[in-house]
Amino acid sequence: MQIIIISGFLGSGKTTSVIRIGKHLQEKGFSVSVLVNDIGDVGVDGQVISENGLESKEIPRGCICCTLKYALEANIALVQAQYDPDVLLIEPTGVAFPLRVKEQIEKMDFGSEVSMGPIVGLIDGSKFDDLMQHSGEAITRQIENADIVLLNKKDLLNTDQLSEFATTIKKINPHATLHSLSLKCDDGDSFISFADSLVRRLKNSSPISGMNNEITKTNKISLSESCTPADEFNHFNVSSYADSYSISGFSDQNQVTHMALELIESIKRSILELNLRFLGHLKMFLHTESVALKVSVTSYQDQPEIEYVNTRTPADGKMTVFAAVTDIARDNLADIIENAISARSDQLGIAI
Numbered sequence: 001m002q003i004i005i006i007s008g009f010l011g012s013g014k015t016t017s018v019i020r021i022g023k024h025l026q027e028k029g030f031s032v033s034v035l036v037n038d039i040g041d042v043g044v045d046g047q048v049i050s051e052n053g054l055e056s057k058e059i060p061r062g063c064i065c066c067t068l069k070y071a072l073e074a075n076i077a078l079v080q081a082q083y084d085p086d087v088l089l090i091e092p093t094g095v096a097f098p099l100r101v102k103e104q105i106e107k108m109d110f111g112s113e114v115s116m117g118p119i120v121g122l123i124d125g126s127k128f129d130d131l132m133q134h135s136g137e138a139i140t141r142q143i144e145n146a147d148i149v150l151l152n153k154k155d156l157l158n159t160d161q162l163s164e165f166a167t168t169i170k171k172i173n174p175h176a177t178l179h180s181l182s183l184k185c186d187d188g189d190s191f192i193s194f195a196d197s198l199v200r201r202l203k204n205s206s207p208i209s210g211m212n213n214e215i216t217k218t219n220k221i222s223l224s225e226s227c228t229p230a231d232e233f234n235h236f237n238v239s240s241y242a243d244s245y246s247i248s249g250f251s252d253q254n255q256v257t258h259m260a261l262e263l264i265e266s267i268k269r270s271i272l273e274l275n276l277r278f279l280g281h282l283k284m285f286l287h288t289e290s291v292a293l294k295v296s297v298t299s300y301q302d303q304p305e306i307e308y309v310n311t312r313t314p315a316d317g318k319m320t321v322f323a324a325v326t327d328i329a330r331d332n333l334a335d336i337i338e339n340a341i342s343a344r345s346d347q348l349g350i351a352i
């Protein structure tokens with residue numbers, strides 16, 4: 001089993017890439033499992049990934065590079081025992097430093113059957129300037145940690161921005177391979193070029209001890225650096241809140257879509273009242289008898305994006321809401337979400 005870490009700030013496209021890479025690897029004959037770590041109490045991405053046909057386990061409530069390292073170890077062992085896939089894709093939270101995750105895994109004893117593949121680091125090109133301005137040091141560190149950097153959301157950039165950001169990334173980490181692409185939009189050639197290089201890397205893989213060569217090339221973090229619960233999200237000053245609800249009374253896809261958009265827009269408006277330039281990820285997953293959909297907002301300037309998930313398993317009615325945003329106290333975030341939902345409890349069919 002080879003482990004690939006797919007990292008990047010909140011909303012950069014990690015889950016989108018996990019699904020796309022996972023499906024590509026399956027087409028190439030690899031068996032694939034996924035571990036997703038969310039900072040909220042309940043996760044959204046695990047549900048979305050599973051509904052897309054990939055074996056997935058969620059590790060919620062914290063960060064797998066520090067507070068949840070034992071949960072990470074237990075879950076890797078479980079995946080190995082249960083599925084023993086050729087490839088395990090790990091999606092850490094958007095505020096994690098992926099090298100820490102890799103170091104934790106390297107300290108675990110899974111035997112020679114488990115080896116580390118590359119760290120794939122995503123950058124949301126459409127927010128590159130905002131992210132560098134807000135959390136330059138932490139974003140720089142995420143780039144430094146990566147073996148392969150994906151400059152994502154190319155569809156939202158002009159050619160000047162694309163070449164400027166690519167130059168900056170190359171300066172920060174000259175050792176990483178850089179691909180500019182749009183993981184969500186149709187961008188066949190760039191994606192295939194990246195995915196095929198990943199397949200070649202997996203086929204020529206080296207044992208776990210061999211990975212240390214790559215670490216020394218890019219690593220600027222002291223290996224003994226620790227991450228404590230108190231400071232784990234402070235590099236980005238992000239706080240998070242998540243909850244899930246049973247919903248009922250939806251008869252068709254339009255009704256669910258309309259409700260989801262109205263709710264996320266209302267939550268976004270309230271967040272904007274406290275932070276006009278918030279960054280992060282506000283997302284919801286709704287699964288009813290008629291439809292499964294994910295809706296996302298990833299910054300102050302985004303309109304909600306809807307992704308319909310092809311599912312063959314209709315649900316009784318479930319909604320998960322997750323928010324992790326910059327520079328807002330967690331209590332305020334919790335109030336915003338709970339107030340927005342209780343104001344719509346009749347429409348959502350939630351008994352409060």
Ligand SMILES: Nc1nc2c(ncn2[C@@H]2O[C@H](COP(=O)(O)OP(=O)(O)O)[C@@H](O)[C@H]2O)c(=O)[nH]1
Pocket residue numbers: 008009010011012013014015016017045094152153154155156181182183184185281295296297298305306307
């Ligand atoms: N325009 C555009 N949106 C994208 C692209 N890749 C991902 N997204 C959107 O960005 C949002 C966050 O993506 P997600 O994969 O959930 O990010 P994560 O938080 O890093 O896992 C979703 O609405 C995606 O549809 C892309 O290439 N272009």
Ligand SMILES: [Mg+2]
Pocket residue numbers: 014015016045091
């Ligand atoms: Mg995700």
